[in-house]
Amino acid sequence: MVYVPDNPLSHVFRILRDDYRDVKTTIATREEEAFGIAAGLYLGGAKPTVMLQSSGLGNSLNALTSLLLPYQIPVLILISMRGDAGEWNAAQVPMGRAVAPICDAIGLPVSAAERPETTAEIVQLVGKTAFGTRLPGVCQLPRRLTVPARPQEARA
């Protein structure tokens, strides 16, 4: 799994690193680089996941549209959403709103987790479809799932 850190998912990174030693994690300096590394991992026979914040989708578009999509390189893409319900930072809102339309415009299938108890299932299904169809697939993780609703923590 290649990722660019994101506070709402920091516990996921920590758990993967500490408790799932069979999942190799690498931090990239920016999201576009993460997709380049993921493409190389796939070419080498691995099944890569990229985790990023919605703001990083903008950084990733050239990698997605001129490497992953034309070469049919599948990657499970988990997008930690900002700018959706519960957001406090106006700078996150435009890209947050644009994630699904951008994915649609470039031909990336996009799903969204809805409830904690079904999140594992949808993430697995998006991954299964991505690797089964050789098409990168996006699963959005909405902010209301990744950040507790208490105001002092919602500002993280």
Place this chain on the structure above:
Amino acid sequence: MTSLDAIRQIVEAARAADEAPIVASLGHPAYDLFAAGDRPANFYTWGSMGLASSVGLGLALARPELQVFVIDGDGSLLMNLGSLATIGWTRPANLVLVVLDNERYATTGGQATATAHGADLEAAARAMGVTSAATTRSEEALKSALRNTASTAGPCVIVAKVEGSMPTAKPPLDCVFIKQRFMAAIGCPEPSTAGGPA
């Protein structure tokens, strides 16, 4: 030494390293790699400027038993300098990144890059923790640096100063063909997608 001369040396080094894979940045590096010697273990990128070193890094991490060569350009690497930091941190021993530094954006009309004005990519690699970094200014020096990579724990970054030359051929345009041929050549043929519910 032209970029084509340099790439011939890289192809020779890859062949000597048990037909090792080569990942080429888009434009002139990919065109010249095809001209120097098309082979299944060549991965030609047709887009994603800046990401050749990242693709090579991912491949090197996935397949530590393979020596992985990357042919990048100065303009391309300048677009993704953070890649040097990730390479310096993850330190894949099997990654050889050769930057063909003609101090120009050759594919787009020859505009000067920052390396024409003092930017030093070898120094950048060292500053990011890549201890095996060198700059070569002749074919003989490049040959020697490539030979050293066979016995040096990587990652290795070689900045090969080259003169531009006009490419004479282009690789296949079919990206999926390039990928599948490449994966088969390095021993991990792409899994079939068949087999859904009847």
